[in-house]
Amino acid sequence: MSSLFPALSPGQSPARADGPGDRVALRFGPRTLTYGDLAAAAGALAARLQGHGRVAVWATPELETAVAVTGALLAGVPAVPLNPKSGEKELAHILSDSAPSLVLAAPGAELPAAFSGLERMDVDVSGTGTAPDVPVCDGDPALIVYTSGTTGPPKGAVIPRRALASTLDALADAWQWTDADVLVHGLPLFHVHGLVLGVLGPLRRGGSVRHLGRFTTEGVARELNSGATMLFGVPTMYHRIAEALPDDPELAKALAGARLLVSGSAALPVHDHERIAAATGRRVVERYGMTETLMNTSVRADGEARAGTVGLPLPGVGLRLVEEDGTEIAGYDGESVGEIQVRGPNLFTEYLNRPDATAAAFTADGWFRTGDMAVRESDGYVRIVGRKATDLIKSGGYKIGAGEIENALLEHPGVREAAVTGEPDADLGERIVAWIVPADPGLPPSDEELADHVARRLAPHKRPRVVRRLDALPRNDMGKIMKRALVADA
Incomplete structure (x- = not known):
């Protein structure tokens, strides 16, 4: 057995x-x-x-x-x-x-x-x-x-x-997950988040799972108001929740009474974090994982649910940040960007029938190369700034993570959705490109307004040099923005 x-x-x-x-x-x-x-x-x-x-x-x-x-x-x-x-x-x-x-x-x-x-x-x-x-x-x-x-x-x-x-x-x-917890989620069951965490997790604890079949804010409110204690979702779901909260007191009551709200699979924008917290008094916690590693870090239930971070390495998980040459970044300064590498019992063993890809995925000393870029705060909290392949922008001698610029853009009232990429620039090496979906297509914010908005919140060198406006951002089944599609269509 x-x-x-x-x-x-x-x-x-x-x-x-x-x-x-x-x-x-x-x-x-x-x-x-x-x-x-x-x-x-x-x-x-x-x-x-x-x-x-x-x-x-x-x-x-x-x-x-x-x-x-x-x-x-x-x-x-x-x-x-x-x-x-x-x-x-x-x-x-x-x-x-x-x-x-x-x-x-x-x-x-x-x-x-x-x-x-x-x-x-x-x-x-x-x-x-x-x-x-x-x-x-x-x-x-x-x-x-x-x-x-x-x-x-x-x-x-x-x-x-x-x-x-x-x-x-x-x-x-x-x-602090026990057999007393009742989890509600509406995630697909063909990936790690929905299947491993959302179904096998409750079964290992001896608890219960209520699957919505299809995610709706009405379903979330119903289940959390009738005995469910935890909600697992992806940023798209929490964005819909944040949008619905002002006009849905039952939803606000449900979230306020939940023991734990967890978001994963992509970064939850700070703007949505704050809207949910303001309406419910509850903070969403984030965790960080991927198919090959399952879960690497999380904000703890008894820790600080700090928007924009994915918490601390989980028990048994080794995590380090490295420079492009493989040198480990020792400082926890909240600024030094490096690639996340992990090792531990949570890792996959191989890519099926692909020994070449398996070998390339690991360093000589056995660490898995995640391809995710992050910084570590002074207390060890990990803040992911994007993917190495699509979200690390080298501009004017700086290494810039797209994620923090996206969060800043989303704080502008005229921006409904945002993505940031880099494109070649003869002077800067790469220039920052902002792709936005305006809140009001008939009255979108100007390029200068958005650049100044980002410069005030972050730093002048992180302001977008180009702004492109879209009706919607391309997303996959999990709600992740497909940046390669954006770049291909540029």
Whole structure:
């Protein structure tokens, strides 16, 4: 039996007043499974999966996906969660690369033509059985999660069982996460945030998760006002919450009563932080992670939720900032920008079938190169300023992070959305380009007004030299701005 889920072990269901196994583990809309139900359904599936190689999971936001992944983990079989919105070319690549022995899906789910010839196994959430006693090791693969593929075809990050356990236990320490917590979220289930943190996290703690199916502020208010204690979201969701709060007292009440509000997957703009805090009295905490590393840092539940930072390294995680030549930045001065490198039990083991990419991802002394740029405050808090490839701008001899300029732009009342990139400049090396979506398209702020606004808040050398106005910024499924698309269209 897998030690990843103590609450699913025989006789180890959460010891609560509602009785062993009667505690609700999963709720998706009107459908629920108790720990007893989940142990039976996932156990039956695990018995059917015994002896299989890796399996694909058609990761729709349904009970079946949660049962499928849990059953695979109980069987010691690696699961490959698939985005149901994947295009044909990307899906064909992932299936060819991961070579699953079968695909797990909800009964009745329509699968694309890319699955033709692959055995299908429908997931029965009412099944009854006992998981086989399968010997597993901490280093065994648990999940193969495909990266976004911004610089080529998606790569499959092989995540070992120890990474799941170490990340979830470190977050339990940081967030004081217990079996009494009820998590609400509306995130997709094919990536680390929605699946590992949002589903496997509550199950490891013996708590409960309520999935909205589709994110709405009404759903958040309903669940937090009826017993949920925690909310996980991405910046796009919190931006919608911030926009809705002035006219929604029930939403304000719900957030004010939550024990923990967590944002991740991208930086939450300071402007939205402050709007939510002003309306609810509660601060959103941020954490920092990625597919290959799971979680690296977080603001602690008992720490200062400082807008614009992702807190401190989690227990067991080593983190350093380095110069371009690999020299470690020793100072915690809040100004020296370096690439984040990490090591610890939370890391992936390899990119599937890509020994070249795996080798390139690590330094000679075993640190993973994240490609994220950051500074460290005097107390160790990490503040991410952008991606090395797209957000580090070298202008006039300065190294400038795009993220802090974006936050400054978003503080201007005439700016609804903002992104910052660099482009070649004969004099400066690179000039700062601001891409904005005006709050009022008919009366956008002028270039000079925005440049002066940034210069007053940050420094003159950080002001944008070029301003480009758009109707909307290009974003991916997680709400992250796709800067490569901006640069390509320039």
